[in-house]
Amino acid sequence: MTTPEPAPRYSERLTPSLWVFLATALVVPASLLVFLPISILAGCLVAVGLYGAIVAVLVATTPTVAVAGDTLRAGRARLPLRFVADVRVATGADAVRERGVGLHADAWLLIRGWIPGLVRVELADPDDPTPYWIISSRHPEELAAAIRG
Structure with a gap:
């Protein structure tokens, strides 16, 4: 049985700022420009899919910085x-x-x-x-x- 990790004295997620999400939204008009001549449906689906994937990657790769017990944790490093x-x-x-x-x-x-x-x-x-x-x-x-x- 493992001992539970102590409660952190400090914890912070390094989430992207709003401007990062707004800047990455430029993939929407860029993909529409490429795919709308093929099909309106394809253009819209690719635009939404690409932006959704970018947002998912940004959120999923957000590291946490924490100080708990006698350890500093920064992302995966201890x-x-x-x-x-x-x-x-x-x-x-x-x-x-x-x-x-x-x-x-x-x-x-x-x-x-x-x-x-x-x-x-x-x-x-x-x-x-x-x-x-x-x-x-x-x-x-x-x-x-x-x-x-």
């Missing part, structure tokens, strides 16, 4: 909190730099472009070549506090 050396929050220009020119090639990333804030988790594991994790978050201060506390 990090025992004993290996956390430091936690930093980045927003605005700092977040852009962290995701761009300031990014270490060996860093582990869970980045979603539609989420502006992020948390940088420095690692203290001598056996791990990964220097830090970068995790997108809509509430980076709360995530950082949960990791620290």
Whole structure:
């Protein structure tokens, strides 16, 4: 019998923003443009089907970030909190730099472009070549506090 996972101190789904769904809706007129000359029914069915598939993939692949017990979970990855050396929050220009020119090639990333804030988790594991994790978050201060506390 397995022990139940403790209740999370912090949990967040990195769902796509409304503008992502609106931008992907451009597949509707594009597919209508291609398929309407063949058949109005085919054009409408393909347009609705493609958009439905895109929405389903976006929702199904939405990762969760959670801190529960002594573990940070980011998507499928798990990090025992004993290996956390430091936690930093980045927003605005700092977040852009962290995701761009300031990014270490060996860093582990869970980045979603539609989420502006992020948390940088420095690692203290001598056996791990990964220097830090970068995790997108809509509430980076709360995530950082949960990791620290």
